[in-house]
Amino acid sequence: MKKWEGRPFAILGVNIVGHQPKELKAVMEKAMIPWRSFTDTGPIGRGPIATQWNFPATPTFYVLDGKGIIRYKWVGSPAERVMDSAIEKLVKETEGIGEPKH
Amino acid sequence: MNLRPTFGIFLIPTKERKGFHDLSNKGREVILFIQQIPVVIFLVLGLMGPCLVAQDTPIPPRVKFQALLKEYQGAASSGKVLTDQERLAFVGQAYIQRDKIASKFVDLALKHPGDPIALDALLQAIWQVNTTPWPVEIVGRNNSWLRAFSILVRDHLGSEKLGQACMRLSPGFRKEYETFLRTVMEKSPSKANRGQATIALGNFLANRKQRVEIIKTDPMQSTAFENLFGKEYLNGLLQREPIIADREVEAILKLAIRDYGHVKCEDGGTVGDLAKASLFALRSLGVGAKAPEIEGRDQDGLLTRLGDxxxxxxxxxxWSEY
Incomplete structure (x- = not known):
């Protein structure tokens, strides 16, 4: 996390348990998760986001580049160095592109 | 990067989206999980054992089945928070205990082949689907599910309950699951069974391919899978081109839509709906695809958009906190 502070990088969670925001906040505080996470209210694993993304299992990771293209997808946890180097590569790539022009 | 210490594999097959997480966490990540959140573990106790010993009067097969089922599902709280090692030991115990009972279910089915309970017993024997490479030295080996498959294929291919069992297998990894699903798909006289076996096979192959991609990144997981599921089988999978694996999944999903689109599944959905969702994931949620927009509330109730x-x-x- 800290490694990419101040660089074009973010983690966004999707909690698939179906909590309301308040419940999710309590869960995240307890687990000391500092980033933002979508709530996905509905039956466990079958909320609107999980359904749209045909969610198969936790953990599932998608790594998107600065243009919103899916560049990596893992169902299960990849080795730490694999995820780190994937992120580093994309962050560098995004920094090379610079801020998107409007 | 360690994103969060609360990861656990929580496979949700299409039909069984609840209650799967009890035995399906990945060992070394659960170790971290325990450090964060107290988990009260439930221990399976063999409370029903004495009921099965008394043989003075013949016990009807259904009663024996219910006793076994209670033993299988029966749980009592250990009443304490377990440490990492205790949790791992618990998972191993639970696996081994359930495998032993699975073996008794198969024996019951063999003893009463003409009784309707035989089928229920066989289906219960394949209930535990190992989706996670727990260390084999902890969870042990047991092949009662293999015996159950061979009797199911021999005697029950037409039973309407078989479709549901097929669906349950789709998050598994074993080679024999594929063999069983293909057999039902090709040989069951019941269209409902063939349809559910087809979508289950498509999802099984898709899940397996995702697992293989993970294994490629991590020697530790590779060894665990190899020990549990066999070196030759795993090597064969690792050598396959991902694109070939995807094409196979696509062909089966298309077949499910074409031939079994209207077949109803247990949760009320159809094989066609499920297959379309899986095809969408294959085509539109893969590497190289544009991520669909997500708009929703975050933990503070703030409207959040992925596109931002x-x-x-x-x-x-x-993720889930389980």
């Missing part, structure tokens, strides 16, 4: 993060690399993490 354009210009940044985003790790999108589907």
């Amino acid at each position: 993060y354009r210009g940044k690399v985003v790790v999108l993490d589907f």
Whole structure:
């Protein structure tokens, strides 16, 4: 996390348990998760986001580049160095592109 | 990067989206999990054992089945928070205990082949689907499910309950699951069974391919899978081109839509709906595809859009605290 502070990088969670925001906040505080996470209210694993993304299992990771293209997808946890180097590569790539022009 | 210490594999097959997480966490990640959140573990106790010993009067097969089922499902709280090692030991115990009972279910079915309970017993024997490479030295080996498959294929291919069992297997990894699903798909006289076996096979192959991609990144997981599921089988999978694996999944899903689109599944959905969702994931949620927009509330209730993060690399993490 800290490694990419101040660089074009973010983690966004999707909690698939179906909590309301308040419940999710309590869960995240307890687990000391500092980033933002979508709530996905509905039956466990079958909320609107999980359904749209045909969610198969936790953990599932998608790594998107600065243009919103899916560049990596893992169902299960990849080795730490694999995820780190994937992120580093994309962050560098995004920094090379610079801020998107409007 | 260690995103969060609360990861656990929580496979949700299409039909069985609840209650799967009890035995399906990945060992070394659960170790971290325990450090964060107290988990009260439930121990399976063999409370029903004495009931099965008394043989003075013949016990009807259904009663024996219910006793076994209670033993299988029966749980009592250990009443304490377990440490990492205790949790791992618990998982091993639970696996081994359930495998032993699975073996008794198969024996019951063999003893009463003409009784309707035989089928229920066989289906219960294949209930435990190992989706996670727990160390084999902890969870042990047991092949009662293999015996159950061979009797199911021999005597029950037409039973309407078989479709549901097929669906349950789709998050598994064993080679024999594929063999069983293909057999039902090709030989069952019941269209409902063939249809559910087809979508289950498509999802099984898709899940397996995802697992293989993970294994490629991590020697530790590779060894665990190899020990549990066999070296030759795993090597064969690792050598396959991902694109070939995807094509096979696509062909089966298309077949499911074409031939079994209207077949109803237990949760009320159809094989066609499920297959379309899986095809969408294959085509539109794969590497190289544009991520669909997500708009929703975050933990503070704030409206959040994935698209607002354009210009940044985003790790999108589907997670649960279990």
